[in-house]
Amino acid sequence: MTALRIENLSRRFGDLVAVDNVSLRVEQGELRAVIGPNGAGKTTFFNLVSGLVSPSAGRILFEDKDITGLAAERRVAIGLARTFQITEIFPELTVRENLRIAVEVAGGHRLLPWLSGAGAREVESRITELLATAGLAGKADGVVGELSHGDQRATEILMALALRPRLLLLDEPTAGMGDQETHDVAQLIRRLHRNQALTIVLIEHDMRVVFHLADRITVLAEGSVLAEGAPDAIAANEAVQAAYLGKAA
């Protein structure tokens, strides 16, 4: 089964074609990196796949099911979770509270006016498990908005993970981080991918992270797929070097 299949997907904003006739396939269990210069349409591509923005043309299939017209929250419910380039969390709540909301919704409790003792214990143990995944247990009762940028991003990833997604979209998870934080987040993503058989699509500008993690790389430029292939092939691709790697250097 193909985790994600995109067919001729386009999105226009007025005269600008932010995503221009993109087609691609991500296989189950793959870790795909999407790279490209600023403004290439990477985030818009995620917005289309996750349902935040609707396409001007084209189709989106998740596990062979057409989800093009599905509401964003329905996509989450069937196993598609994401993080944002600018962290979207509940900054005034603690890490634990952030996770609790995610875990309760994932457990199908969202409309319950009360939670049984057993249900509550299950939620707590899942929170503990998630906190351990990212080594955040020591900061669980800290208000998220007061934590470091790295810890906030880790919290957002954990919230997405709490939903037990089968496809996880991460938009520049290491943006604005120092070397140590970048390393930690890269390791976290690697562990998730290995241990949980999760399909991950990752937008990333840090090439060390990309070449360290990705099974395959898709290069976007001006809304179109410029190249796609294994990391070695992408590194050697002249068009990519000219359009992107060259510029970055």
Add this chain to the structure above:
Amino acid sequence: MTAIEEPGSAGRRAATSRTPGAAVHLLLTVLIWILLATMPLWIDRVGGYTNLATRVLVTGLAATGLNFLLGFTGVLSFGHAAYFGLGAYGVGLTIRYLVPSTLLGILVGVGVGTLAAVVIGFLIRKLRGVYFAMVTIAFGQVFYFIVYRWNAVTGGDDGLSGWRRQPLDLGFARIDILGDQTAFYYFVLVWFALATAAMWLLLRSPFGHTLIAIRENERRARFLGIPVEQHIWFSFVVSAFFASLAGTLYALLNNFADPHSLRWDKSGEFVIMAVLGGMRSFWGPLLGAAIFVVLQDYASSRTENWMSLIGILFVLVVLFFPRGVLGILGRRALT
């Protein structure tokens, strides 16, 4: 007050630990319940009267109900007087024309108000911010004009009189809530207790947590898989349900349904109360309502401009306590 606020504000600011804040809130809750349970015993001595105490309770219930939506879902309704007023007319019309039963009247009033909220909430669930507020005003005014124009049944501008609340007949006992103002106070207190307990429990439930999530960050809430519109709709209905209940009790208190009780400026009063007392605090709206009602009672007999007094107080509170009087207790954790 100062004695219990100290540890709260200090502890909140310094540490991320929840314990001091939780303790302060518990203390506040106990204090409030002691005051409410004993109010008829001392209200005369501080210059008030029993029906004023009842008015504080009823108005506080309406403001607390509104705040379920405003403070805990982050959605501003400027039309809650509609549900308050529908409750009031529901009970008045039932007792006057249908059955002389207080409890049945409450049931009808709450039913009518809630039904209206189910329909209106569904229609407006996708609107946000100012648009949501404006449309709630517009729908509210529709009910006001219906009541205002339908003279023959509602009494129009004169209000609905010619009926009174009926003594309670519980089978084994008869309670004279009509003749005995203190008995009526405790009758209202029972409803107030049930309503606030229900809201308190709801806010601590998984459903309540989704509302806080929507308030804190709607986009993240949606991308956790919460159907935001549906939850806002449900929160609106819960909120209007309690506003309707307060409306029925308000009409029963006065033996009268007032068309102004469903006009938009009444909605504004509920919002002012919530903001004044602190809309992030569960008890804030009750405190705001107490300040509002007592000030209104005291000042309206002395000056026609009592609203400007409220206005000045409101400005001062917003300037110096942007999170309302109880906002100084700090953020309330999700539980």
